[in-house]
Amino acid sequence: MNDTCPFEPNVVDAAASGQWSESLRVHAASCPDCAAAAEVAPWMVSFSKQDDREHILPDPSVLWLKAKLLGSSAAVERASLPMTRVQIAAYLIIAAGWATLLTWKWSALAAWLNTLNPGRIATGSAGAAGAATLSMTVLVSLVLLASATVMVAFHAVLAEE
């Protein structure tokens, strides 16, 4: 049952057109595959001739353009994926940095922030008191984190634009 009958295409053609040769008719009567093909071939032909398309097909140039445009945007998306990942990593690192610094040196930072109130600034004692409450390491970490935050924020804004 696995070998295709070599006469099948001829039988299908003959059944579809109604033009049988005697030998083909004899063959179709004895070959179950060809008999089944001949049984449905005329119906399939008339079915295929029913025109169901009542409107025109999409314009190929529009399809081509759309596919190319969407292909470009997909390529841009693919190309920018590593950058997006780096950006997300930067956000996470900065957030973790702030969380660590605030947890680790919260009391010192709170005291330093307290020295920045307007009353103390007016008397001129804010700077000296502030410097006394923060160590140089914390101060440098604070400046670095603040700079990194501003840079990432700028990058995000510029990338959006």
Add this chain to the structure above:
Amino acid sequence: MTADIMFAPAPFALAHAADTERRAPKVPLDEAHFEAFYRRTAGGVWSYIYRLTGDATLADDLLQKTFFRFIRSNPTLANDDHMRRYVYKTATNLVFDHFRDAKRERGRPIDLPPSELRADRGELRHDMMRVFSELKPQERALLWLAHVEGSSHEEIAESLGVKSKSVKVMLFRARKRLGEMLTKKGLAP
């Protein structure tokens, strides 16, 4: 139409060409050649999708997706027959995916004639479509490819993603089933 559907990886490369074609330099398909190929094949592909789904709007949508995938596969100017087979295979996959999704999402039986058929004005066309829609989607595809597109068993196997040796048995059963239905409805020749 979502981008993931349109830009899903090509199911198979068009480079399934004969050795002689493999040795030939691969020239990418340009717009002019695509247009010519589209004008030769799109009508047939639309009819194929429509006969499988029974829904003209869906056929329009799936036709576009089929050709989007075709362009996206970066086809080379291969044998026209290979490109045609690729397009029919893609269309078949999209139609079967649609049936699977419809069945999963809405629990809709896939063999029911769609509402469009019932509203069809042409009575003969209506009857023929109703008979055809009573077959299983794979049987419809088999019969259409064999009788209308004149595809060989190997080509049908490639389009349907089945073994070439199975096509003969499947096609025989599909023909028998359609023959029985036509006899039952008094439509047999």
